Structure formats: structure tokens, C-alpha cells
Amino acid sequence: MDETFKIDDDLIEDLITFYNSGDILSPQERLELEKVLHRDCMLSYTIICNEGEYFMSLLNRNTEYISVKDLITGMVLAMDIVSTYGTELISKGSILNDHFIEVLQKLNYEEVLVYKSEVPQDEQLKSETHINNYVDKGYEVDKDKIKKLIQEVGNGNPLDVEYVEAVTGSIARQANTNLPLKILEKTISKDDYLYTHSLKVALLASLLGKWVGLDDKNVSLLAKTGVLHDIGKSKIDKNLLDKQGALTTKEYSLVKKHSEYGYEILKNIPDIEREVVLGVLMHHERFDGAGYPMAIKGEKISVFGKIVAIADVYAAMVSERPYAKKGCPFVIMDYLENECAEQFDLTYLRPFLYNIASSYIGNNVILSNGEKATVILVNSREFISKPMVKTEDSFVNLAKERDFKIVEVLPLLDS
Incomplete structure (x- = not known):
């Protein structure tokens, strides 16, 4: 970073907002924060905690x-x-x-x-080696297992619950790493979209469960719900699911039946938990009552239904689909934050968006004016999809500079 860059009062205000999510600072706390910012030319802006101290781990002899x-x-x-x-x-x-x-x-x-x-x-379990191994090999293995599950049910065979448990365990373990976000970057075959989408939803749902403080058992059940959330599509003509372009009203009505089909498949299986069955049934319900199949709203929707709904929509929009191109993560987050806020429970939507956005801190992006920038800070309460970025010669708070937005996230190798 250019050490001669001037930190003006507006930037100080923005940083204080980002640090404290709008909380009011005492005059002494504010003074201490300004001292740190001016002294280090923002050298410590990502490692200041609420007390103005650096995040550190205790030293040991190793x-x-x-x-x-x-x-x-x-x-x-x-x-x-x-x-x-x-x-x-x-x-x-x-x-x-x-x-x-x-x-x-x-x-x-x-x-x-x-x-x-x-x-x-x-x-070592959390190491980059483990993550790369899963992205390169384990991901394909789990995707093929989900493919087998859905195809077997589509062929009229009973659901293999032990097989479901095996793939669920593998996926739930990834919630302890940053792997699920890397999976979103993978290019997938449109022919395998249903199976890769189910895997991505399982990964994201379990990760969101972790972010909102659910215990390991429920995180694992969320992974299972993600794996099974589209199992009802096994009963729908694959040509219809893979159709290029928009569906007719009749075709869309048929596709919408998949959550009910999934419920019918699972409801009488003793080893499939009720939370999972309801999550499968309700993952297209919306908080404002605009969803299906029952058009229920608010707290009538199960927690798993609410969480999987968010994971389902984001995983779909960030992926290449038979009928739509993949979107930019920040454009999608802006859409969910500003146009869909009433459709999802903010208890789960906000932490999801914040953690997804924060995962791009340090990544290079392209702004709507064509300029390259680096994501620096993300606000946790509002304008989550509009972070502060640094261009070659300035800092830009996208929450204030509404003429600019992020239109592309560059691959890690270009960041």
C-alpha cells in the first residue's frame, strides 16, 4: 500500500462504521482508533478488535x-x-x-x-492440502454419490439411507473449513447440474448452520437436507429439467411439484429425521408467503426450510445453469439484500451474505467503470453487498459511491 496515501476524515468515518457496525464509540475509543489508523496508514485495519487490540494467538515453543x-x-x-x-x-x-x-x-x-x-x-485436517484434495477429488466423489442416489430413486428403487449418511458425513466435515466457498468457483457440466447443485446446497447450508451457531448434529442434518432437497426431481422428466430457456406456465407448474414429491419420498422413512423432511418440503417457501407449495410465511416455515432456501437460491445463481448464465457473487448478494429481503428470514440471510462477502476480502474485482480493485472491508449490518474497495490510487466505499458496483470477481490466480 502507498504509505503517502492521505487518510481523510470521511475515510475515518467509513472505517469506524465498518469496524463497529454503526455502534457509537466513546471519545477515547474514537481517538485511539484514529491514532492507530494514522500511525500505521491502515496497516492494522483488518486486525483491530473492539478493544483496539490485535488479534493474536498465544505463543508456544513450537x-x-x-x-x-x-x-x-x-x-x-x-x-x-x-x-x-x-x-x-x-x-x-x-x-x-x-x-x-x-x-x-x-x-x-x-x-x-x-x-x-x-x-x-x-x-492438518484444516490444511490447504485437505481443501485442494477435496476440490480436486472428494468433490467429484460426493457429486457422483448424490447422482447415484437421485438416479436410483428415479428408477423406482428405495432410498439407500446408509448411503445418504455416508455422503452427508463427508459433506458436513467441510463446514469446518473455507472449502465450500472454493467449491462455488468450480466450473461444472450442465449435464450434471442437478447433482452438483445438490452438493453445493448441502455445503452452503451446513456452513450457514455453523455461522449461526448450530451444533454439529444440526449442521450434519442441514447437509443431509441439502443432499436431499431436490430428490423429488427424480420424478420429473430430465428433458424438462434440462430445457434451455424459459419454461411454459404448465412446465413450471410441473417442476414446482418436486418439493412435494420429495416429501412423499421421505416422509415414511424412519431413519430420515423430521427436520430434514420438512426442510425438503419447505425449501421453496418464502418468509413473505410468496413461495410454494403451501404459501406459508414467517415462523410457520421450519428453520431448515429457511436456511436451505437461502443456500438453494445463492448456489443456483452463482452457477452456470442449463437455462441461465452464472452471476457475479456481489451482484447476486445485492439482489438478495435489496430486492429479496422480505422473502428470507434476516436472521439467516444477513450472516450468510456477510460471511460470503467477507470471504472475498483480499480478492481482486472489476468495478462497473472497468477499474480493478481489491475488496478491503465489509459492513455486517447494511450494504453488505457494497464493501469498501481499494483501487490503484484511492479507497472507494461502494455503499456511498452508488455510481460504482462490483461486476466481476476475478479468479484467485488473478487476485
Whole structure:
């Protein structure tokens, strides 16, 4: 970052808003924050907590602090890299690669805690190696398992519950990593859309469950609901599901039956939990009553129905579909935040949008004026889809500069 960049009063106000989600600071707290910002030229803006202290992990004999400029690929983080609000950006135990090091530089970390030698076994599970292995291999394995499940039911065979449990366990374990967000970047075959979509919904639903504080059992059940949420489509002509372009009114009415078909398939299976069955039935219901099949509203919709609904819509819009092109994550988040806010329970929508948006901190994006920028900060309460970004020579608060918006998120290799 250019150390001669001037931090003016407007930028200070924006940063205080981002740091504290609009909370009122005491004069002393404000003064301390301004001192840090002016002193470090924002060198600590992503690692200030509410008390104005740096996020740090306790040192032990197997760890040491290393300057970010001295980091090399292969080193292993001994601390979580988090945003101001505690959202995990890079997991403890991750093996540093060129992208992670560049993200730390863009976020202006001065030093991080790394392991001196061998990585503890429990940290290896969260490592970048584990994530890459799943993206490259495990993802395809789980997708093929879901494909087999749906096709078997479509062929008139009973649902293999043990098989469902096996794939659910694999997916639920990924909720402890940042893997589900990487899965969204994968290019998928349109022929396999139904199966990859079910996997993505399962990953996102379990991740959202984790974000809102659900226990491991319910996170696992959310993964199961995601796997099964479109099982009813096994009873619908695949040619109709894969049709290019808009459906006729009659065709759309047939497709809408899938949530009821799914309920009928699952409702009498003793080993499928009631929460899962209701989530499958209600994942197209909307908080304002505009959904289907029952057009119920508000608290009549089950928690799983509400969570899977959000995961379902986002996973669909961010993917290439037989009938629509994939959208830019920030354009989709803006749509959900501003045009669909009444359709979803904000208890779940806001944390979902905030955590998705925060996962792009450090990524390069393209603005509507063609300029390249880096996502710097995300507000947790409003204008979540309009973060603060840094262009080559200035900071831009997209919540205020309404003439600009993010139109493309660059792949990690270009960030």
C-alpha cells in the first residue's frame, strides 16, 4: 500500500462504521482508533478488535511470529486469520501458498504466527492440502454419490439411507473449513447440474448452520437436507429439467411439484429425521408467503426450510445453469439484500451474505467503470453487498459511491 496515501476524515468515518457496525464509540475509543489508523496508514485495519487490540494467538515453543514479507510457501499458519468481526478468512493449520501470502500482504498484516516444525495432526485436517484434495477429488466423489442416489430413486428403487449418511458425513466435515466457498468457483457440466447443485446446497447450508451457531448434529442434518432437497426431481422428466430457456406456465407448474414429491419420498422413512423432511418440503417457501407449495410465511416455515432456501437460491445463481448464465457473487448478494429481503428470514440471510462477502476480502474485482480493485472491508449490518474497495490510487466505499458496483470477481490466480 502507498504509505503517502492521505487518510481523510470521511475515510475515518467509513472505517469506524465498518469496524463497529454503526455502534457509537466513546471519545477515547474514537481517538485511539484514529491514532492507530494514522500511525500505521491502515496497516492494522483488518486486525483491530473492539478493544483496539490485535488479534493474536498465544505463543508456544513450537510457534513463532514471522514478518509477512519473510513468509515462504509451505509454512503453516498457527493462527486463524480473521476479519474485524471474527469471520475466518484463512484457517489455522493452512499451508501457505502464493495466494494466501498475497492476501496477507493486501490485508496489511505485519506478522503472523507460524509453526516452527511439524504440524499437529488435528491442524492438518484444516490444511490447504485437505481443501485442494477435496476440490480436486472428494468433490467429484460426493457429486457422483448424490447422482447415484437421485438416479436410483428415479428408477423406482428405495432410498439407500446408509448411503445418504455416508455422503452427508463427508459433506458436513467441510463446514469446518473455507472449502465450500472454493467449491462455488468450480466450473461444472450442465449435464450434471442437478447433482452438483445438490452438493453445493448441502455445503452452503451446513456452513450457514455453523455461522449461526448450530451444533454439529444440526449442521450434519442441514447437509443431509441439502443432499436431499431436490430428490423429488427424480420424478420429473430430465428433458424438462434440462430445457434451455424459459419454461411454459404448465412446465413450471410441473417442476414446482418436486418439493412435494420429495416429501412423499421421505416422509415414511424412519431413519430420515423430521427436520430434514420438512426442510425438503419447505425449501421453496418464502418468509413473505410468496413461495410454494403451501404459501406459508414467517415462523410457520421450519428453520431448515429457511436456511436451505437461502443456500438453494445463492448456489443456483452463482452457477452456470442449463437455462441461465452464472452471476457475479456481489451482484447476486445485492439482489438478495435489496430486492429479496422480505422473502428470507434476516436472521439467516444477513450472516450468510456477510460471511460470503467477507470471504472475498483480499480478492481482486472489476468495478462497473472497468477499474480493478481489491475488496478491503465489509459492513455486517447494511450494504453488505457494497464493501469498501481499494483501487490503484484511492479507497472507494461502494455503499456511498452508488455510481460504482462490483461486476466481476476475478479468479484467485488473478487476485
